[in-house]
Amino acid sequence: MEKLHDELSEEEVLNITNAVNEYLIKNRPIQHILGYAYFYGYKMIVNENVLIPRYETEELVGYVLNKYDEVFDGKKVTVVDVGTGSGNIALALAKEEPNMTLYATDISESALEVAKENAKNNDAKITFYQGDMLNPLIERNLKFDILVSNPPYIPDSEFVEDIVRDNEPHIALFGGTDGMKFYEIILRNAHKVLNKPAIIAFEHSYNKKMEMEALVKHYFKDAEVEVIKDLQGKDRMTLVVIK
Secondary structure, rough: OOOOOOOHHHHHHHHHHHHHHHHHHOOOHHHHHHHHHOOOOOOEEOOOOOOOOHHHHHHHHHHHHHHHHHHHHOOEEEEEOOOOOOOHHHHHHHHHHHEEEEEEEEEHHHHHHHHHHHHOOOOOEEEEOOOOOOOOHHHHHOOEEEEEEEOOOOOOEEEEEEEHHHOOOOHHOEEEOOOOHHHHHHHHHHHHOOEEEEEEEEEEEOOHHHHHHHHHHHOOOOOEEEEEEEOOOOEEEEEEEEO
């Protein structure tokens, strides 16, 4: 259909009907039906192997860019996105700030296939490594100026809507009994992969402000820690500056 008042073809009617049935009857997310979602203005392939990008994560990217300006003031930096999934964070940073050299890790080979395709489709230069959290970085003795991560942070026993639980990878959703498992792993080992000064940026559950602050201070007692509310007024992001 090219114009608003054009009559739909039989094929178009069938496609629309099938899509509505997929959503209403099979409970599939619209993004999976379409096969893509937009993140920070960039078209991203999404499927059952990666988390569907959320609006809150776009806010995280914006805050990372702002903090980069504040701390590094236009200098060339190396950045790693830990647990990259679809590659959305790394891709947006690579496209928005040419002075950032991007790396990304994920334990899932299937997720990395999607991330690599997204980087290719959007002409974003990102180096990908398969492995668990920081391990592939430590093994290669790599150092970074900025570490950003939106790891799995839903507590294992917390209720999750069926459309999410039934369609998105559990490995990208659940973060241990209290949802803090992967933050602890990252912070415990972050000193092995960070330069100084450095920025760490996390997205996390809205009710983990105190836990995040305490965990950061446990490993980096002199760090500057800022917890930022999302557009819904919820404590959603923590930015850390290590000098």
